Amino acid sequence: MTPRTPGADLPEHPDRLWSAAEPKASYDVVIVGAGGHGLATAYYLAKNHGITNVAVLERGWLAGGNMARNTTIIRSNYLWDESAGIYEHALKLWEDLEEELDYPLLFSQRGVLNLAHSLQDVRDSKRRVEANKLNGVDAEWLDPKQVKEVCPIVDISPDVRYPVLGATFQPRAGIAKHDHVAWGFARAAAALGVEFIEHCEVTGLRVTGGRVTGVDTPRGTIAAGRVALCAAGHTSVVAATAGIGLPLQSHPLQALVSELLEPVHPTVVMSNAVHVYVSQAHKGELVMGAGIDAANSYRQRGAFHIIERQMAAALELFPVFARAHVLRTWGGVVDVSPDASPIVGLAPVEGLYLNCGWGTGGFKATPGVGWCFAHTIAHGEPHPLNAPFSLDRFVTGALVDEHGAAAVAH
Amino acid sequence: MMLLIPCPWCGPRDEAEFHYGGQAHVAYPENPAALSDEEWARYLFFRDNPKGAFAERWSHSAGCRRWFNALRDTATNEIHAVYRVGEPRPVTS
Numbered sequence: 086m087t088p089r090t091p092g093a094d095l096p097e098h099p100d101r102l103w104s105a106a107e108p109k110a111s112y113d114v115v116i117v118g119a120g121g122h123g124l125a126t127a128y129y130l131a132k133n134h135g136i137t138n139v140a141v142l143e144r145g146w147l148a149g150g151n152m153a154r155n156t157t158i159i160r161s162n163y164l165w166d167e168s169a170g171i172y173e174h175a176l177k178l179w180e181d182l183e184e185e186l187d188y189p190l191l192f193s194q195r196g197v198l199n200l201a202h203s204l205q206d207v208r209d210s211k212r213r214v215e216a217n218k219l220n221g222v223d224a225e226w227l228d229p230k231q232v233k234e235v236c237p238i239v240d241i242s243p244d245v246r247y248p249v250l251g252a253t254f255q256p257r258a259g260i261a262k263h264d265h266v267a268w269g270f271a272r273a274a275a276a277l278g279v280e281f282i283e284h285c286e287v288t289g290l291r292v293t294g295g296r297v298t299g300v301d302t303p304r305g306t307i308a309a310g311r312v313a314l315c316a317a318g319h320t321s322v323v324a325a326t327a328g329i330g331l332p333l334q335s336h337p338l339q340a341l342v343s344e345l346l347e348p349v350h351p352t353v354v355m356s357n358a359v360h361v362y363v364s365q366a367h368k369g370e371l372v373m374g375a376g377i378d379a380a381n382s383y384r385q386r387g388a389f390h391i392i393e394r395q396m397a398a399a400l401e402l403f404p405v406f407a408r409a410h411v412l413r414t415w416g417g418v419v420d421v422s423p424d425a426s427p428i429v430g431l432a433p434v435e436g437l438y439l440n441c442g443w444g445t446g447g448f449k450a451t452p453g454v455g456w457c458f459a460h461t462i463a464h465g466e467p468h469p470l471n472a473p474f475s476l477d478r479f480v481t482g483a484l485v486d487e488h489g490a491a492a493v494a495h
Numbered sequence: 496m497m498l499l500i501p502c503p504w505c506g507p508r509d510e511a512e513f514h515y516g517g518q519a520h521v522a523y524p525e526n527p528a529a530l531s532d533e534e535w536a537r538y539l540f541f542r543d544n545p546k547g548a549f550a551e552r553w554s555h556s557a558g559c560r561r562w563f564n565a566l567r568d569t570a571t572n573e574i575h576a577v578y579r580v581g582e583p584r585p586v587t588s
Contacts, residue, residue, distance in 0.1 A: 330541050332540040335546075381551070
C-alpha cells in the first residue's frame with residue numbers, strides 16, 4: 086500500500102490575505118510592530134496620505150502580541166476632552182469600519198456599563214456622564230434597577246461587599262473580533278502596497294546627526310526615511326537603542342475565558358472598584374480582564390493571585406458564573422504611562438514617531454490612533470486629536486489624567 | 496505562577512504578601528529649587544524600564560512590614576539578589 090501524502094486529501098489553502106515579504110534595502114516609512122496600531126497606521130498612511138512604500142516589521146507574527154490578548158472592549162466614555170476627542174474619533178471609525186475594510190469584524194454595539202459601588206463612584210460617574218454629553222459622546226446614568234434591565238445577570242442586592250449603586254451606560258460601545266480587525270487592516274493595507282515582514286525584530290534604531298536613518302534587524306539593516314514605533318510593551322526597549330528614555334513601565338496584564346456558554350450576558354460590564362470587566366464573545370466564552378500585575382515584567386504571564394481576585398470580583402457581580410469553568414488564562418505586556426494616557430507624537434530624534442503608553446486600553450483606539458498617527462508621520466507634526474498626547478506634557482505638566490475617573494482599568 | 500520572594504528578614508514568602516515599590520535607588524533631588532522643568536519631569540515621571548536586570552523596591556507588607564531592595568530579571572522574573580535599603584546594588588555576573 087502506498088503511503089498517503091500527509092494533507093493530500095485536504096482542500097487547497099485559501100487565498101492569503103497578505104503575502105510575507107522579504108525586507109527591501111529601504112522604505113519611506115518603517116513601522117515597528119504589526120499589532121492593531123501598526124496595521125491601522127500602515128493602512129491610513131497608504132489610504133489617506135498615499136504613502137505606500139511602507140514596511141511593517143514584527144518580531145513575532147502579525148497580531149500575535151497584545152492584539153491577540155486583549156478583551157476587545159470598545160468605548161469612548163472618557164472624562165477629559167482630549168481623551169473623548171481621540172476615542173470618539175475611533176468609535177466613529179469603528180462604526181463604518183467593516184464597510185471601509187470590506188471585511189467582517191463582528192463589531193457589536195452592545196453597550197458598556199461602568200458600575201459605581203460607592204458614593205464617590207456615583208459622583209464621579211455622573212460627572213463623567215455630563216462630560217461625555219458635552220463632548221457628543223452618548224452616555225446615561227442608570228440606577229440599579231435600570232442596570233438590571235440592561236444586564237439581568239448582575240446582582241444588584243444591597244447586602245454584598247460592594248453593592249451596585251448605579252452605572253454609566255454607553256449604548257454605542259461594544260466589542261469586535263480582534264483577529265478579524267488585524268486581518269482586515271492587513272489585507273486592506275497589503276492591497277495598497279504595504280509590506281509585512283514577520284519574525285524580523287528591530288534590535289536597534291539607526292540615528293545619524295539627530296535623525297533616524299533606519300533600523301537594525303537580524304535580517305540586516307533596513308534604511309528608512311521615517312520610523313514609527315507601535316511596539317506597545319517593548320517600546321522602552323526599542324527606544325533605548327537610540328538613547329531615548331520614556332516615562333513608561335511595562336507590566337503583565339492578564340485575562341481569561343470560560344468555556345463556551347449559551348448567551349447569558351448581553352452587554353459589557355466594567356467595575357473599577359471590584360476590578361473586573363466582562364463580556365461574552367460571539368462564540369460564547371465569557372471574556373474577563375484583570376488589572377495589571379504590580380511588578381514590572383516582560384513575561385507574558387502574571388501571578389495567580391491576580392486571577393483569583395478577578396474571579397472573586399466577577400462572582401460577586403455575577404453569581405450565575407459560579408457554575409462556569411475557566412478555560413484558559415494568559416497575559417500580555419502593556420506599557421503604562423504616569424497619567425494613564427497614551428503618548429502619540431514626535432520623538433526627541435527627527436524622523437522618529439512615538440505611539441505608546443496605551444497601557445491596558447489600546448484596542449478600542451485602533452482605527453482612531455491609526456488615523457491620527459498616520460497623519461503625524463505624513464506631516465511631521467501631530468494631528469490635532471493627538472497633539473495633547475505629546476511626550477513633552479510630562480515637562481509642561483499638561484497631563485491627561487485618566488486614572489480611575491474614566492473607568493480606566495488600572 | 497507566583498513569585499517566591501526571599502525577604503531579607505523573613506525568608507522566602509509568596510508574592511501576595513508583598514507590595515511593589517518600583518525602581519530602587521531613586522534619590523530625592525539634593526537641591527529641588529534648582530531643578531529645571533525637564534529635570535523635575537525626569538525625577539517625577541521617568542523610571543528605568545529595562546528588559547533584564549532591574550533593581551527594585553519591595554515591602555513585606557503582610558509580614559515584617561519592612562522595605563528592601565531586590566535585583567530581578569524582568570525578562571525571566573528570576574530574583575538574583577535581595578538586599579537592605581541603603582546598601583549598594585549588588586554586582587552580579
